Amino acid sequence: MACDTFLKISQKCRRKFVTLQAGENQAFVEDLLVQLPTIVSDLQTHQVHSFYESVGSMLVAETNDSRKHQLLKQLMELPNGAWSGIMAGAAADVRMLFDQGTIKEVNKILKTNVCVCKSIGAGFSSQMINIFNDLMNVHKAFSAEIENFVAKGGPISVKSAEVRAMRSVKREVLCLIQTFVEVSNDKRMMLDQFMPAMLSPILTNYKSSLPAARDS
Structure with a gap:
């Protein structure tokens, strides 16, 4: 309250x-x-x-x-510090990204960014520029790991706790991107700097995923 x-x-x-x-x-x-x-x-x-x-x-x-x-x-010093630590760990061993504790922390950081983006509006651009490449890499890494799970366990694995947790990260990444697109007032920057890097990997992953594993 x-x-x-x-x-x-x-x-x-x-x-x-x-x-x-x-x-x-x-x-x-x-x-x-x-x-x-x-x-x-x-x-x-x-x-x-x-x-x-x-x-x-x-x-x-x-x-x-x-x-x-x-x-x-x-x-953003605290969440960015935690984010940088996770990204450094993932650069050394991407498997650490898929640890349940790491997934929980990543989701917390992403939600924090969404809240700030929603409230500060277009002023969020400097923060988005700072983390954008990492966002795309995180989305790519979790997409690939989900595909591995489905390849090994079949379509039913989409309902597993592991895949649900990984999909939650992808959803938060997409939520942050959507929020930023909605609040941005610099359409030229959006078209030149962000859209080219976003559209291909996100749409390709959406197309290649099973319907039950797609994030909208």
Whole structure:
């Protein structure tokens, strides 16, 4: 309930949170970002996502693009650090991606990105550029592993816990991409920088997958 209230306040008073108020040494959002690791350490996963959405909503009010990008970078330090660690591990051994604990963490990070993207809107572009190649690699890796499961176990394996977990990651990747496409106001950047890399692997995987294993 407290996180829901915080989100509503963030949406209604966002301008005050990003500008220096009388008696403050720094804007409220800057102080909040310094304390972020301590704050989220006491929250449950769904509360963490709500908190990130709230701060993303505050950043909408920042009119200086350079400062907005810097604040967004600070906001995403924790999930980006965890993401980088997972990507480094996967580069050494892709099998670690398919560990159930890793899948849970990847989904948590992706959901955090979705929440921030949804709330900050077009200002999310710098973060999307930062993680985009990894997103495509993750989608590709899980698509290939699901195909391996189906090849070995037949169509029934689509219903297995392992495949369902892997498909959840693919769905979150697609959800983040869809959210970003919806909020982006730079159609030229979208067409030139993102669409060519997205369409071929995603559509090819959709076409080659069993109907029961397709993610829409």
